Every structure is written in structure tokens, then in C-alpha cells.
Amino acid sequence: MKRLLLLLLVPAVLVLTGCPRSAPPDRGVYLLLDTSGTYTQELDKAQRIISYVLSRMNPGDNFAVARIDTGSFSEKDIIARTTFDDRPSKTNQQKRQFREQIKEYVEGVESSRYTDITGGMLQGIEWLNEVGPSQKVILVFSDMKEDLPDNYVRDVSLELSGIEVAALNVTKLRSDIVDPRKYMSRVDNWRKQVEDAGGEWRMINDLDNLTGLFSG
Secondary structure, three states: OOHHHHHHHHHHHHHHHHOOOOOOOOEEEEEEEEEEEHHHHHHHHHHHHHHHHHHHOOOEEEEEEEEEEOOOOHHHEEEEEEEOOOHHHHHHHHHHHHHHHHHHHHHHHHOOOOOOHHHHHHHHOOOOOOOOOOOOEEEEEEEOOOOOOOOOOOOOOOOOOEEEEEEOOOOOOOHHOOHHHHHHHHHHHHHHHHHHOOEEEEEEEHHHHHHHHHOO
């Protein structure tokens, strides 16, 4: 009889008190900035993206910004990174410092000769796995055209299971305008590479629509 009463009481208590709400997942975002060619002139748009991402960051989230350079598979190419503190006042201070670091970088940036997107993604995967957030996102601000020095090898498999990859502001090159198949092929090759590696691929070129940047 006691057992029957207990079985009846437990659901009633849950109804009265309500089920506990699950906490939102912590987020890790790794943003790659293309600084080759004319993309150095596009960095004001990248600053808008960074400001938007910062506005979406919560205590406990992780954010890093790195340049796509000659050899981006290196921590030396990380411009700014932080894990946001549990205290909101400290988090706001961290966001201000982050913006200032990016501003200083953009003011002194020099155009890179090469574009190592694969190396940047490898570094991003490594960093996200180290900080271990529930939601992992790699953002790529680039025309998605890789250009490597002759001795660099990037024929490697990316492990992107559980990682969203979003290409942002994928501008069309002069050669794309002459032959649109080059643009379509370049974008589709990256989509296929990301999806074959277990990742989720998206492309957002309308930077006025950043509200769709994060899936959760």
C-alpha cells in the first residue's frame, strides 16, 4: 500500500513543482578571417559579424578569432580568444577587450599572400575540442579559394562530427564572373568536404540576416 501511495505522490509533486528547465548548451565559436588580396578591405564587415557573435555570447561560452594566413595550422594565427566568465559584469568587460583587440588588429593588418583555409579549419577543430563546448561552430569569412605555398600539404581528412561550418560573405572573384561554374564548383566542393567529414554546412552571404547564424 505504501508503495502504491508513493507511486501516486511522485507524479503529483512533479506537476506541482514543475520539471527543472535544462540549461542552454554552452557554445564555442571559431571565426576564420581571410586577409588575402582585397579581403583586407572587407574586414569592416567582419567586425560587424564579430560584434554580433559577441552579443550572442553568454557566460561560459568560448570565442576565438584567427586569421587565414600562410600557415594557419598554428596558434600564432589566433588574434583573440576568451572563455566568458560566469559573472555578467566580467563578461561585459571581456567583450569590450575582445572588440579592442580586433580593432587594433584590423587597423594594422597587412594583406596575406596565401590563403590556408584547411589549416585554419584544422586549428579551429583542435581548439574547439580542447575547450569542449556543447555546441561547436566554425565561421569562415572568405571567398573560399585556397592558395598555398608550393611545399604545403593540405590533403588531409577533416574530423567535423558535431561541428557546424558556416561560410560568410563568399564574394565572387573576377574569374567567377567570367565563368560562374568556378564559383559554384568552389562552394560545392567545400560543402561536400564538410559534409563528408561529418559536419553541417551553411552559407550566409546576406550579412543583414545574421539572426540565422546560430542554429540554437
